[in-house]
Amino acid sequence: MANAELPYRCAWYSSGGDTCVQSEIVKGPEVWACIYNNGVPGYCRYCNSTISAYDWNGRMYENGTLREVNFWTTCMYDLYYYCTSTGNIVHQLVGGAIPPISPDLCPACETINNDQDSFSSCFDCNDSDALINPFVPELCDGKDNNCDGIIDDTCLGEDDQCNELPNSTITGSSANFASGNLYHSQTILHTPSSGLPALFIISYNSLDVTSGSFGRGWTHNYNTQIIDNGNTLAFIEPDGKRVYYRNNGGGNTYYPDSSSGRHSVITRNTNGSYLLTEKTGIQYSVDYTGRLTSITDRNNNTLSLSYIGYDLMSITDSAGRITIFTYDSSHRVTSITDSAGRRTAFTYTSDFLTAVTDPLGGTWTYTYNADGRMHTKTDHLGHITSYAYDATGKIISSLDAEGNMKTITYDQTNQAAYVTEKNGTNWTYVYDNSLNVPLQTTDPSANQTTYQYDSGRNLISKTESDGRTTSYTYDTNGNMLSETDALGNTTSFTYNSYGQILTSTDPDGNTTAYIYDANGNLIQKIDAQGNVTAHTYGSKGERLSTIDARGYITAYTYDQYGDVVSDTNALNQTTTYTYDISGNMLSMTDANSNTTIYEYNLVDRLIKETKPDGGTTAYEYDLAGNRTAVTDANGNRTTFIYDNLNRPIRTTDPENNSINYTYDSEGNMTSMTTKDSNGSIMTYESYVYNAYNHLIQTTHADGTYTEQSSDIHGNIISKKDENGNIAAYAYDALNRMLSVTDAAGGVTAYTYDKRGNLKSITDANGNITTYNYDSLNRLISTTSPDTGTTTYTYDVNGNIVTKTDANNIMTTYTYDPLNRLIQLQTPDYELTAYSYGSCSNGTGKICIMTDSSGTTLYEYDKTGRVIKETKQIDNVSYITAYSYALNGNLLTTTYPGGRVIIYAYNQQNRITSVTETSSGATKILASGITYQSFGDATSMTYGSGIVTQKTYDGNSRLTSLLTQNSQLQNLNSFSYTRDSSGSITAIIDNLNPLKTKTYAYDKLYRLTQAAGTWGTIN
The missing domain is CATH 3.90.930 (Outer Surface Protein A; domain 3)
Known part of the structure; x- marks a missing residue:
């Protein structure tokens, strides 16, 4: 048998002629499949006029004669080689005659080898680089190492660990810092089903130059193909990545390369089809042409795929729901229609996908640069993200719709990538380009995290900069x-x-x-x-x-x-x-x-919810899927506005009060401002972050601020309040808090068991509280200096059965079959009992509660709100009734004596007046209640005519309180002053300054002094 590591050239001839219509490089001994036109046999030959198999330098390994092709797997030599072609093979051998010799079968380049890598220039896509030829492993290095026409084809897709590095997200897509591939995916439809859902995703790889049913660079999650190269099968995964499976020692079973991280196997069936079985037991059936025909799980739920030629025409799930595809004359998908009749359309320019339009008419558009790589993507609202690449096709920058840029620089020599984030911080990533895994990350402060792997790409250790x-x-x-x-x-x-x-x-x-x-x-x-x-x-x-x-x-x-x-x-x-x-x-x-x-719209977004009482809540969305409005059952409408990155920037209530947000380039909120209906600022806070996006400063409307610092893991290690008081925090290696040192120097310490349960707390005075747990991590005892030891027991479902305190007083708990508490028994035989489901709309609700004071009965409306509460004391029933608006606001409370309290609301669903009716008479209890925007009450008029008015500062803290009688004469007038942290330092009596009170505090905000008409108390 010929050397398995040396290449050969195989040629195919057209029907009735001597012209070679296609020639392929094969690696002997490989198994290749022939393709026929209408079942007419063809023939293959290896490069050499004597019909012998030779390596590139002419040394003969073994002779063999061509045999007639009479079945698709038998385009066979006596050497047991197989041939394949993507063209039509139609020339029929006559009487076993030797095929004619074509002059282009053995071109002159067969003898040229510039880089001396044992592969002639015919076989070598780069004959100047000895590390590039058809039979070397593909690396993640930005080169087409194995000459298959696709750069870094084993590094495409999204599931490689390089794509999971910190900061690998690049404006709605992801970048592989090892290969420079930009990956973008878009879900077209997702229909849940028993077993396997009907999920259709299209994805783009910038390094993929092949064209499929969605144009160049695009693939879909059912475009799993098998390319049969004999002892090696190339399996193209749903995201475009190629994984190689090898036949180790013959037979029909192929195993993935250990470095792929895959644990599935492929079996070649006798009819030329294939079966890929994942470790989970899910099986992919692939026909002899390499097309995926079905996916079956272990419960025999099957997704079936049907084709015309190589065009996927339909997908049928296990419940019989069908997704249908249509194509243009270039075999590109033009529409996908799901089982509900919803249609997504696709538009192309030349060979490039340029638009995807969903069933609502929302459109994603794409443009490409001169090299055919994605240059811009524009969402449904016109927000544009752009990408740039280097000369080798690696992604080097992204510019988001807010003008923020992220850049990547590659160092192929050191297998490193240098990333400058949108906020200007610099990160370094070192990777292994053979395993396509990260080896080291270096953050902006030079802290390094290192990773180690086994030969199967499994992470075996992660070591952070602190060891x-x-x-x-x-x-x-x-x-x-x-x-x-x-x-x-x-x-x-x-x-x-x-x-x-x-x-x-x-x-x-x-x-x-x-x-x-x-x-x-x-x-x-x-x-x-x-x-x-x-x-x-x-x-x-x-x-x-x-x-x-x-x-x-x-x-x-x-x-x-x-x-x-x-x-x-x-x-x-x-x-x-x-x-x-x-x-x-x-x-x-x-x-x-x-x-x-x-109710839902055409893209499965909830647009209306109707409660059992008829109350409706309506939802509105923009084309990008952002919720733009909510209208409650009373017609009150709240609206939402978003920026170019679809982040919320304004929420406006039904009375035109608003909350406004701003963000930095990394998406951190930098300010929050509330405004009243006139646009006047009511409250304001701003936020600053460090290079790791950890909050470091909060500034209030009055200019006071707090500061905090964090370790590299994001744990807060210090906090400084507005008065400059500092608290410090320490953590163990698992980021659990070990101690808190307060501003007065007091230390509270914490310990944990091996399972992460809190084991003890030692306060600043040395008092220790301990906790113990059972094997299911349930608290079974706690011991503290003030309460002694309390123990707990549980039933098999985890419900507390007994609680025994330090005086050996036991409380017992009993539960129904739904694990709801039905009885609580204390040692003095006091019993509290609960009964469920026996009242109006009471299934799942407490209907009867009995304790030492008597029995309380409840009734509910259709939405589960209490409408009647009956208290039975000494055989006398006292009934309180409630009524509600459709949006859930409490409208009335009727007390046992017949007195009715009526509530009115504004459009923010806050109470504006309270009225009492009793014995036919109506009395106003409170009216004219007004509020801050999204804040507390600012004024209220009592039924007696007394008016209270309150003012607040920009931090929503009370600054004044004025009380007047019905003739607007001042009854009380107070002003409040505060220190920087917000603690009240003085209450000034504006009507009698001699009654002014002052207060002082320690660093822990505990009152240390109070002074007033009573004198001074320390």
Whole structure:
């Protein structure tokens, strides 16, 4: 057999002629598939007029004769080589004759090898670089190492760890700092289903120069293809990445390269089709032409794909819902129509996707540079993001719609990328371009985080600049076996052959076990104390019931699409649901038979909710999906405005008061301002951040400010208040607070157990409170100097059963099958009992509460609001009734004596007046109530005619209080002064200054002195 590492050239001839119509480089011995036109056989030959297989320098390995092609897998030599072509092979061998020799079969370049890499210039796409030729591994280095026409094809897509680096997001897309690839994805439709959802995503890779059904550089999540190169299969994943599978030692099973991080296998069937089986058990069926035809999960739910030629025409989910595709004459998708009839349209210029228009008419548009790479993307509202690339096609900058730029510089020699963020901070990333993984990140302060990996691209350690290290181990299938934190605490796991967790064991040795059925559905979870939660399933893997550790059952039923249409609890109370064909919930009918109705627009956004009492809430959106208005059941409308990056910049209430926001280039909020209906500023605060986007300063409207600093992990290590008082904070290696040193020097300390539970608190006076937990992390005892020891016990569902204090006084708790408290018993035999479901609209609600004072009965309206409360004391019933507006505002309260309190509201749903009616007479209790914008009350007139008026500063703190009688004569007038932190330092009596009071505080804001007409108290 010929050397498997050396290339050969195979040629195909047209029907009835001697002209070579296509020649391919193959690596022997490889298995290639022939493609036919109408089943007519063709023939192949290797480069050499004697029909022999030779390596590039002419040394013969083995002779062989061509055989007639009579089946698609048998374009075969006696050498057991196979051939393939993407063209039509139609020349028929006659009587086993040797094919004619074409002059272009063995061109002169076969003998030229400029870079001396053992590959002639015919085989070598760059004959000046010995590290570039058809059979070297692809690296993430911005080069087409393996000469397949695609740069960094194993580094495309979004799931590589380089795409998960800090700051890899680049204005709504992501950048791979190793390869320089820009990745962008867009969800076209998502319809939930039992098993496998109908999810369609298109994605763009700037380094992908191939053209598919969405034009150059674009692919979709069902464009998974297999390219058969004999002993090597190239599997193109949904995001465009190529993963290579190899036939190790023959047979029909192919395994992924260990460096790919994949743990699936591909089987070639005897009919030339393929089956890719993921570790999870999901299977992808690919026909002999390399097209994906179906996806099947372990419950046998299947997505089926149908084609005409290579054009995907429809996708059918396991419930029979069909998504349909249409194409132009260039085989590019022009529309996708889902099972609900909603159509998304696609527009092209030349070979480039230039517009995607959703069912509502919202359009994303794209432009491309002279090299064919995405230059701009424009959202539905006209917001433009632009990208720039270097000469090799690597992404080097993005400019967002607010004019903020992010830049990337590449250092191929050191395998590094230098990123300047939108705020001007500089980050450095070092990567391994063979594994396509990050090795080191350096932040703007030169703090470094390093990463180590095994040969399967699994992260085995992460070490931060302060030395804290988290380490991981894995089995051969890539499942994490253990995680050891920076303090040496280890959590371990075991798995079944499908990668599902069988056991998890915490650092203290407590183990939780999981049991699955043959289809991979979780049927039992056994906690560390042996308590079992169980589940049953239907034929599609839909959960039919859950049995909790107490043995109580919740049951579920489903429609044909896998949507839950009913759930019935352990008390046989049922809630039902209906859905549209897209899986949007249309109605929910609770166990009280009250129905809430939901309506949606064409892109599945909720636009209307109708409560059981008829009250409606309406929602409005812009084309980008931002919610622009909410109108409540009383017609009160609140609106929202967004900036060019779709961040909220203004919320306006129904009375035209507004909250306004500004942001920095990194998206951090830099100010919040409230304004009244006239546009006058009522409150204001501004915010400043450091290079890590951690808040460092807050400035109030009066110019006072607070400061704080954080460590590199984002933990606040100091706070300075407006008076300059400083508190300090310390943390352990797991970012848990260890101590707080207050401004007076007092220290409060904290300790934790291995599982992260708070173990003790030591206050500034040395008093220690301790906490203990069971194996399920439930608090079982607490001991403190003031209360002594309190212990707790639990039932198998985690409900507290007993609480025993330091005096051995025990309180017991009893629960119903839904884990609701039904009885609380204290040692002196005082009993509090709760009963559910026996009253009007009472299913799921407390209907009767009995305690030592008597019995209280409740009734509810259709939306679950209390409308009647009956208090029974000594066999006498006292009834209080309530009524509500459609938007939920309390309108009236009727007391047992017949007195009715009536409430009126403004458009902000805040009370403006309170009126009493009793025995036919009406009395105003309060009127003319006004408010700050989004703040407290500013004025109110009592029924007696007395008026109070309040003013506030820009921080919403009270500055004055004036009380007048009905003749507007001043009864009281006070002014308030404060220190920088807001503590009141004086209450000035404007009517009698001698009654002015002053106050002083220590650094912890505790009152240390009060002075007034009584003298001075320290």
